[in-house]
Amino acid sequence: MVVEFAGGLLARSLALVADAGHMLTDAAALALAWAAVHISSRPADAKRSFGYQRLRVLATFVNGCALLFIVAWISFEAIERLLNPVAVNAQMILWIGSIGLAVNLVVYAMLSRGDSHDMNVSAATLHVLGDLLGSAAAIIAALVILWTGWLPIDPLLSLVVCALIVKSAVSLVSRSAHILMEGSPEWLDQDELRRTLEQRIPAIRDVHHVHTWSVGPHETLLTMHALVSAEADHAVVLRETKAVLAERYGITHATIQIEVEDCVDKGCGEQPQRVARS
Missing domain, CATH: 1.20.1510.10 (Cation efflux protein transmembrane domain)
Structure with missing residues (x-):
């Protein structure tokens, strides 16, 4: 130089x-x-x-x-x-x-x-x-x-x-x-992820409030709500959901909220344009 x-x-x-x-x-x-x-x-x-x-x-x-x-x-x-x-x-x-x-x-x-x-x-x-x-x-x-x-x-x-x-x-x-800016990973299709979970895990009736972001260049984090049938075993649903996320998407850090009745959080039926986290 x-x-x-x-x-x-x-x-x-x-x-x-x-x-x-x-x-x-x-x-x-x-x-x-x-x-x-x-x-x-x-x-x-x-x-x-x-x-x-x-x-x-x-x-x-x-x-x-x-x-x-x-x-x-x-x-x-x-x-x-x-x-x-x-x-x-x-x-x-x-x-x-x-x-x-x-x-x-x-x-x-x-x-x-x-x-x-x-x-x-x-x-x-x-x-x-x-x-x-x-x-x-x-x-x-x-x-x-x-x-x-x-x-x-x-x-x-x-x-x-x-x-x-x-x-x-x-x-x-x-x-x-x-x-x-905690944007969703470009390679991840959230609509496809929701459909996959609903199709592969029969107990899940609906997946919503899906938020994904990256901590660093490689690790993806996820939070989501899963509406399940009344007779569903929550522990089994959690285990199967985490297995699908890890196997298909490489997501090993996921926080999943299990719901039996309709979601009470605001905007549950919508996929937000941006992630708001406290």
Whole structure:
């Protein structure tokens, strides 16, 4: 990062300076991701009864937002440079960009061996991928300038790197924000879940007040009401319901309210648009 920043100033290369700025936030992003992984492994306690898993999601959200700010800054600087081209030292850009590319390839390979389904790891990997692309863009820009002398290639390739990063960054922010807002998991169809329980467990007459949310990237929690027939064995219904939830949906933490008469809670017959929890 320090070498790229100093070299970018000396060579007057936006691609190198932008990549160095990206690396600065990436150092913080990787530190945040590492801390989140370690802290989230702590067991639940009296203050955090669900544990610390959501810290991974929070780290993902922060890293995704940081990426978007970086993209906006690089894009602004690139447009300024396109309007007012500046002579650059292409040879210096080539050497420094090559060193940056080698380092980023090693870090990217290390992160790629991590859990690809973990949003926190994905966010950290995306930061490094952005650096890798930035270094590659700097090398290409240097070669084009050396061969043709065409200066706009430096900011143009910076914009290309931004375009490659922004879609994934938006996706990470959107997914992590959905979990932080306690939205239902995107893979879970609540209507299908209700039908499955009503069909597979004969004693259940109706399933309502279904609320699902995620504590972290992997664990889904559920609360629901089950209206059962008067002669139903409540213990058996609970056991069978939890078995179906675990087997079919992977939900192992469920709170189920058994009802024999009509539900007295407000809005039982409706599936709310949002989850309200006290």
